[in-house]
Amino acid sequence: MxxxxxxxxxxxxxxxxxxxxxxxxxxxxxxxxxxxxxxxxxxxxxxxxxxxxxxxxCRHCEDPLCIRGCITGALQRINGLIVVDKNRCVHCYTCIVCCPYGAISPSEDGAIQKCELCxxxxxxxxxxxxxxxxxxxxxxxx
Amino acid sequence: MNYIYPEYEVVRNYSRCITCRACENQCANKVHSYLECENRMESTDDNCVNCHRCVSICPTRALKIVKSTHTFRENANWTGKTINEIYKQAQSGGVLLSSMGNPESYPIYFDKILINASQVTNPSIDPLREPMETRVFLGRKSHEIVRDANRKVITKTTPQLDLSVPIMFSAMSYGSISYNAHESLAKASEQLGIYYNTGEGGLHEDFYKYSKNTIVQVASGRFGVHKDYLNTAAAIEIKMGQGAKPGIGGHLPGAKIVGAVSRTRMIPEGSDAISPAPHHDIYSIEDLRQLVFSLKEATDYKKPVIVKIAAVHNVTSIASGIARSGADMIAIDGFRGGTGAAPTKIRDNVGIPIELALASVDKRLRDEGIRDSVSLIVGGSIRSSSDIVKAIALGADCVYIGSAALIAMGCHLCRSCQSGKCNWGIATQAPELVKRLNPAIAYQRLVNLVSAWEHEIKEMMGGMGINSIESLKGNRLMLRGVGLNEKELSILGIYHAGE
Structure with missing residues (x-):
């Protein structure tokens, strides 16, 4: 990929x-x-x-810790690309804590945001x- | 008190500036700064050299640089420039230093020469449909056809350089320009099938892999010259002079002699690299001949030898001597040729235009029947493909481009190379600045430039009905002068337009 x-x-x-x-x-x-x-x-x-x-x-890891940590399924891996479903994000920020690269951050509206390769x-x-x-x-x- | 008002002003369109601070980050001269309390950018115009780094990278096009309209009381004799120079020298007591080529308003003969084209009686050629030859061989050509015992023509020649197009990158030393600039030139030469020149700073060990496309230079300082250096190259150039500073040597300050530059030049770190004005072992053509043959002996007569001189008043006699010294090529550098640093008054007042030097040298060598003994390479401000066509029609075999190559890589001719703070990563050794020139980008830009020029040369040749660069060589009937006097026309050996 x-x-x-x-x-x-x-x-x-x-x-x-x-x-x-x-x-x-x-x-x-x-x-x-x-x-x-x-x-x-x-x-x-x-x-x-x-x-x-x-x-x-975001490195779009093979075994992403952010997805493992996500409690609502807001983060998903689709064809290798890790995407956010902002509607499902409950702003718990577990993914932010989990990501070893610091590649996830809170957005202006509170839900998390990350690189989705445009x-x-x-x-x-x-x-x-x-x-x-x-x-x-x-x-x-x- | 400071007598000198900044030459340039930074104009910032505050309605477009998003305070990303990229300009501040990328200016080695510290022109831009961020005012946190007001959330806005400020500029210190005094530091600006007008290199356009900030202008080019500004993502919202919020910046431009303008020439200051601040003026002295106008005077045709005492211009602002002259007055400022006196202020500078009265302050410092030093020699004025400058970089790049002579910027003064002397005539540019290339701009007063026009190229011919075919109409009706002699068909022009479409280079997109028909073969068009731009390949040239540089080196001594045999005067006569020699046959062996079986009457077969002997085709063995002295060593030649084989170029896909008559353009080479001229000598720019590692030290005056960066590692990445050298790598870009080397890579581009390899891809284009042409040559680049190490200049007098030696050849970095990493670039031996490009040796098939490398001309190595032996200059008065003999920096970095050793057996492997000579033998790895495609050709060896003896540098007698440089167009930007004929008659004087060079001085790379000790501050730039660090790490790899020191190793490559084979001199201690921190020591000044001083190239003497003359070669101390060359005081005559006979002495030059000794060096030419020493180099040939050291390389088993497998490498052609170029002798590079600056275009000066008696260039024809000097060239005639060089042609008899055993050299295979003469490179002549005109007074517009560039430099990493030269005393301003030398750069701006010494030497002669390359067009006149070329025309008179070519004629002299032909008159003496020794034109075939050498190839002629000319440099000193070849700016475009049409300059090349004109140079070749005036008698050149090939051209050297230096400034044009640097401009292709990103140089904006701010003419501050001597400061060592090149914002484009070209004329600097500061690691954080050198990395700004990514050879992957710069080499492609060089390849693009030379390829574009090759297309244009073919178009112009086709227009003249010429399908081989050899037929254009010395073909002065393809040129006409405009606005030139009788003397100039006779030196250039061309007719006036209308004749």
Whole structure:
């Protein structure tokens, strides 16, 4: 299955992926309208220390701890992709505690949010990948 | 007190800025900063070199850079630029330094030359339908047909370089440009079937795998020169001069001689890499001949030797001497040629235009009957495919591109290479900046540029009814001058338009 991978060697820590992610999932057509003066909630996050940077998002694990922890079945694995059914989420955040990558976070409305590889917002290619200025984030089979 | 007002101003469209702070993150000159209390970005124009890194990455197109309209009291003689230079020197007491090519408004002869096309009586050729040859061989060509005892033609030649298109990446050293820039050039050359040049900084051990497409340079500092370096290359270039700074040497500050750069140059970390102005063992053509043959001896006569010189006033006599020195190629670098750092006044005032140097050298060598002894490579601001067609019609065998290649990789000609803070990861050794140039992207951009130029060269050749680059070589009848005086036309060896 194609997944989003980050080549740490090329990640510059510019955090543009976070903004492209938030914009892609905002349902707005203009980035300014979507993000200006708003606190962004992205599904990818850049971790930085010194000169080392890398972006982290859901790994879509083979044996996902988040799904094991989910008490309502809001998280499901469909064709390898781990998706959220926000209507079923009861905001218990067990998945957030379970995820070893810290790739799940609460959204603005309280339900959890995570990377779904831009399949729901119909971008084709994940927005973090197309928006990366140094091809550090790639979408490929490994 | 600071006499100098910033040359550029950062204009931010606050209605579009989403304060993502990418500009702040990516500016090595620390132009942008974030004001937390007001949740807005600020800029310090004094630090801006107008490299466009922030402009290019801004996701909402909220930034642009404009030239400051701040002015001195206007004066045609004492321009703002001159006054500022005096302020700088009065402050520092130092030599003014600059990078990239001569930016002054001297004539650009390529822009005053027009190319011919076929009409009615001589059919043009469509390169998309018919074969079109851009392949060239560089090296000494035999003067006569020699046959063996059985009257068979002997086809063995001295070593040649085989190029798919008459373009090479000119010498830029590892040290002046980054590891990733070198890797991009090497990879692109391999894919394109052309050559890149190591410059005088040696060849990094990782790049020996590209040696089939590598020209190694031997310059006055002899940095990184050893037997394997010479033998791994496709050709060896002796650098006598550089178009941007004819007559002077180079100086890579000790601060840049770190880690792999020090190892590759074979000098201690932190020591200044000083290339002397002359080669201290070359004071005549005879001395040059000794070095040419030393290098040939060291490489078993398997590698062609290039001698690179800057285009200076007596370039024709020098070229004539080089052609007799045993060298296989002469590279001439015009006064617009680029550099990682040169004294401004040298860069802006020394040397001559490559078009005139090329035309006169080609003529001199032909007049003396030794044009076949060498191939002519010209550089010093080849900016487009039409410059290449014009250069070849003026007599060049091949061109070197340096600045154009850097621009393809992302260089924005901010001309601040000497600061070592290249925001595009090209002219820097700072690891956090070098990683900004991903060779996977940059090499593809180089391949794209050269492929695009190859298409355009074929189109122009087709238009002239020429299907082989060899038929264009020295074919000055395909050129006409506009707005040139008699003297210029006679040096270029072309007619005026209308003639």
């Amino acid at each position: 194609k997944r989003v991978y980050v080549n740490e060697q090329w990640c510059l820590g510019c955090r543009l992926c976070e903004y492209h992610c938030a914009f892609a999932n905002s349902k707005e057509s203009d980035m300014v309208k979507a993000l200006k003066n708003k606190k962004i909630h992205s599904n990818i996050r850049v971790e930085s220390k010194g000169n080392i940077n890398f972006a982290v998002s 399949v729901k917002n119909n971008n084709g290619v994940p927005a973090c990948v197309s928006g990366c200025i140094n091809q550090a984030i790639v979408y490929e089979e490994r």
